Every structure is written in structure tokens, then in C-alpha cells.
Amino acid sequence: MKDLFLSVLVAFTCAVGFGIVFGIKPKELWLAGICGMVSRIVLILCESASLGRFSYTFLAALVGTLFAELIGHLRDGSVAKYMYPGLVLLIPGDVLYKLILALLTLDRTGFSAQAVTLAHALLGIALGCTLAAMPFRPAPRDRGNVRRSTM
Numbered sequence: 001m002k003d004l005f006l007s008v009l010v011a012f013t014c015a016v017g018f019g020i021v022f023g024i025k026p027k028e029l030w031l032a033g034i035c036g037m038v039s040r041i042v043l044i045l046c047e048s049a050s051l052g053r054f055s056y057t058f059l060a061a062l063v064g065t066l067f068a069e070l071i072g073h074l075r076d077g078s079v080a081k082y083m084y085p086g087l088v089l090l091i092p093g094d095v096l097y098k099l100i101l102a103l104l105t106l107d108r109t110g111f112s113a114q115a116v117t118l119a120h121a122l123l124g125i126a127l128g129c130t131l132a133a134m135p136f137r138p139a140p141r142d143r144g145n146v147r148r149s150t151m
Contacts, residue, residue: 004044011040011089018085028081031071035086039064043090053092054120060090061128069136079133087129092121 015036019029042063046056064086072079095118102110 007044008037008040011036014089015085018088019081022081022084024081024085028075028077031075032082032085035064035067035071035082036089038067039086039090052120053095053117054124057090057092057121057124058128061087061125062132063128064090065129065132069133073136079136083129087125090121090125092118095121 012033016029016033018036019032022032024032039060043056043060046059051059065083068079068083068086071082095114099111099114099118102108102114
């Protein structure tokens with residue numbers, strides 16, 4: 001329990017740190033920290049439920065992006081300034097480290113396994129961010145069947 005609390009506290013602190021780097025106003029940094037905490041909590045819960053890397057990064061990115069979208073729209077501000085600090089913590093640095101180590105030691109099997117795991121994690125983050133943002137974006141307008149002539 002102590003480790004879980006510490007992990008969530010560190011996620012808050014790191015998200016606030018990234019918020020500073022991304023230029024968030026000091027009075028709004030706590031919101032970026034909360035976004036990081038929310039993403040981390042979902043990641044921990046899903047990982048402890050033995051979901052695969054794709055699934056838990058997808059769900060954590062989905063919930064983190066939804067939180068950032070809601071806060072950004074409620075505050076009439078940029079969604080990205082809350083989303084980036086909250087989701088940067090999901091980047092699979094552990095897998096990238098193992099992938100590079102396998103590359104340097106010429107371990108083809110390890111490299112292949114880590115490359116697949118990295119692809120799953122990054123795809124999960126990308127899809128989670130995309131699907132969570134879709135309800136908040138306006139539908140494209142129908143521009144009719146206007147064709148341009150090529151002469």
C-alpha cells in the first residue's frame with residue numbers, strides 16, 4: 001500500500017514538473033498533477049488486473065485524455081497543456097531500455113519481443129488519446145459534391 005501511495009505521489013510530482021516545462025501557469029499546475037495521478041491510478045489498477053501492455057496503456061491514456069479534455073473545456077483553455085504532462089508518464093521507458101539493451105547485446109529474440117511490446121504500448125497510448133478526444137471534436141462539415149475541374 002505504501003508503494004502504491006508513493007507511486008501516485010511521484011506521478012503527481014512528475015506531471016507537475018512536466019507542466020512547468022510545458023509552460024502551465026503556476027495556479028493551474030495542480031490540474032496537470034491530478035491528470036498524471038489519474039493516469040497512473042488507472043495504469044496500476046489495470047496492470048494489477050493482469051491486462052496486457054496494450055490494454056493498460058490504452059485505458060490509462062483514454063482516462064487521462066478524458067480528464068484533460070473535461071478540464072480543458074471547463075476552463076476554456078488548451079487541452080494539451082493538461083494532457084501532455086498527464087500522459088508523458090505512460091511512455092514505456094522500461095521497454096525502450098530493454099529493447100536497446102537487446103540491440104547492443106545482439107539478442108535478436110529479446111529485441112523482437114521488446115519491439116512488439118513497445119509497439120503495443122505506443123499503439124495503446126495513441127488509440128486511447130484519439131478515441132477519448134473524438135467526442136469533444138466537432139464533426140466535419142459536409143462540403144457537398146463539389147468537384148474541381150482539372151484543365
